[in-house]
Amino acid sequence: MSGETLLCWASVNHGTSVLTGALEALAERGHSIERVLLLVQEEREAPEDLPQHLQIETMALPVADPTDHAALYLTLRAKLLPQLSALEEPLHVNVSPGTPAMHAVWLVLAAGGAFPPGTRLWSSQRPDPGAPARISPVEFAPTTWLSALRADLAQTPEQAAYDPDALSADRRAALDRLARYALVPGVPLLILGERGVGKTRVVESLVAKLKGGRHVVTLSCGHLRGEGVEALLFGRVAATNDKVSAVGRGLLHEADGGILFLDEVQDLPRDTQRILLLALQGGVRRWRRLGETEHQEAQFDLVCASNLPIDELEKTLDPDFFDRIAHLQVELPPLRDCPADLQADWGRVWREIGFPGDPPWSPTLERALTEARLPRNIRDLQRLAAIIVSTRPDGPWNVSLQRQALEEWRAVGAPPPGDFGIGTRKQRLHWFQTRLALWAKERYGTWEAAASELACNESTLRVDAKSKFPFEN
Template identity: 30%
Template sequence: MSTPSKPSVLVVDDKENMRKLFSRILGDAYAVTEAADGEQAIAQLSSRAFDVVVTDIQMPGADGFAVLREVKHRAPETQVILVTAYASIPKAVEAIKEGAYDYLSKPFDPDEVALVVARALEKRRQGHEATNLKARLAVAPELHGLLGGSAAMHALHGLLSQVATRDLTVLLTGETGTGKELAARAVHRESPRAAKPFVAVNCGALPAELVESELFGHAKGAFTGATAAKPGLFEEAHGGTLFLDEIGDLPLPVQVKLNRALQEKEVRRVGTTTAVKVDVRVVAATHRDLSAEVSAGRFREDLYYRLNVVTVQLPPLRERREDIPLLAMHFLSRAGRPEVEGFTAEALRALAAHDWPGNVRQLENAVARAVAVTKGPRITPEDLPPEINTTRAAATGATAPGVRATSDSLAKLPYREAVDGARDAVSREYLSALMQEFGGNVTHAAERAGMERESLHRLLKRYGVRSEDFKRSE
């Protein structure tokens, strides 16, 4: 088995002792290449790409700014960290405005170096993942809005396309939010009836006293308020497709008339005895178990068998988790905030761990909420609805009140993601306990942790632990 290659770091400094120091600090985790000045660095950059570049600002000839500009020209995803003396910090801040990731001020702590490089690498990885997600989204299998490259969605696309060519009644089943109306529209658009009307109605949303009139139409004066004759939805859909959503909610008397309309291919408007011929393909949908509804006497058996010519089951989102990142990026792209570039790795792990009882519709709403509240270029777990973070806490073992990791919840994540999530949860718990112990005093806490104060500050910021939340009142 081949060993995974280490991330690559280019260290640029005109002082050999500084280059060797960085190599000692980073050499175990990274493949470090050295350059003795800006010209050597630019030559290296012209022949290969690096994950991270660590460069001194003050060098003879081409300085750190020249290296930064070359990196941004050749490999924009490569992260650049500037190294500067304290007096030159304003220059480092200027470099960050030009695209550098961060800076290190001399003298620096080895832990701080390792942390900043690790965070820069994580940002590069997230940028790479976002680019890959966008590329995958551009070529993702899609059938008239039904998006997904999982095996379950491949099978669904194939079945819907095949069924669409046959002029048969279709019954779509599946949980709420799985995309049954999109599937119905796909059947219509893939069928010979595509140029004719597609008419959709939610049977559960119609008042019981108006269902028959809406479906079959009515004559003038048929009931109070019927001031003019009105065709029903069957007539509106003539030549095309009528989508009857939540058909399990139809009242029993209307089920009798619907069964007859499907059998005879004609309808009678309320208040008349004249039949009107209709050429309509019916696609019905329900989240209910219609066979159980038949046994309970709430759905007519004859109508059930008439509708159940071809049944298509839509998979719940939890059974096609590999589609979640693609769908999340798809909804993000439609959200109208181009400055929000994507999701952090933690946010994607949180989305993938959730069971999504509301399925794709719930995911769309969660992304819309996150886009609305996020303040940065990437959506973080804190931007997601609370119930999603609760799921991830359970899956990774975070110590939310009353939450414990179980084998079932952990098994919902790939091994690496579960371990990464557990590590993050332990780090956050440790930092919170440290701040609690020292009442938010970062200096004393850093001494206990065995690191420099600035290094601890960076960890607190990374894991969202606010020292001021732990300060004790005098």
């Protein structure tokens, strides 16, 4: 093998001897290490007394107490793992340099499948300075649901998905609940969350994997128009020359053995909800195709998603249909409530789109994303990524281009930081009126519907929406 990477902490007590010994021992085992990622507690230059052919990179991970398991785990999750996600060459981790707490964290990360597929853990020893270096593989590979899920997700890296072991408490709680609920057979699962929060990708990646890799048949109910909805779902038959032939099998048939995913379920016509409700009774789904008297049968799990709050969704759906699909509810938090996961989200968006190179990251970008409201969630990250690429098609992303990209990004649709803007009371009220007008139009579809819902004049909302924030640069 060639082009392999070795990851380890810098040894405090033994200098570079631990590292050089590990490199020698790995070479004897046939591993050609060309890159070393050396972790240090404080910023410092890479050691000079190492083989010249090596590419040495130091990464400072400030940990106040190297015996604190939780602090070590969270620091590595937040700072190190995003750097490894795009690694293509084989990765080796020498667990020996560091504290016993660090050894435990390496094992936990490996058991949870946090490292790139194929990563190997090693333990190096040199009994005394004159003895030859030795290295042994660390055989610690218990299968956990987390490691199995990550291994499955790694098979489709082009599909961005949330890390199931999220850093933010809100997202971690939601995904833990999702993992439990997805394993309940036959009971519908309802996923709630704002537009762009990633409900579809959660269903098509995490939920599908948790349910054993089942196929997903998706129906976007917001695109349903006019007649044909029931034929699309249930199928239909036609009689010609005294013969009955199937014209369309329907999505319920296609979902047999898998998952039927009704996205934007609030837009499903009420008549269709009532008919679908009958098909959802019992473990085996039974329904009639249009134009047929015999029942069809299939087995599938139902997952629904909506961007409406639960109280609004309950008012919108048929009461019996809502009761049937709402037993198990998971609400995905918006990105602005998960700041610890923003860097990982940004990296996944960048790689999913297929932009060249590593995703850019800097304190300025981190601050901009943390302070932004991100009303469109992942779609805001996608738009920023596209703007960044347009500013540096052939060169490095320097500070000037960074500012240019962020200014363009903020100019369209990204409100100022804070729930009520910034500035004086008058300015904050102005900000709120503008955001309310834009939100109402987006939520209810038309200015007329928005004005009716807010009990105000339509022209008032239009004027508010066109106003500029007086405190924006």
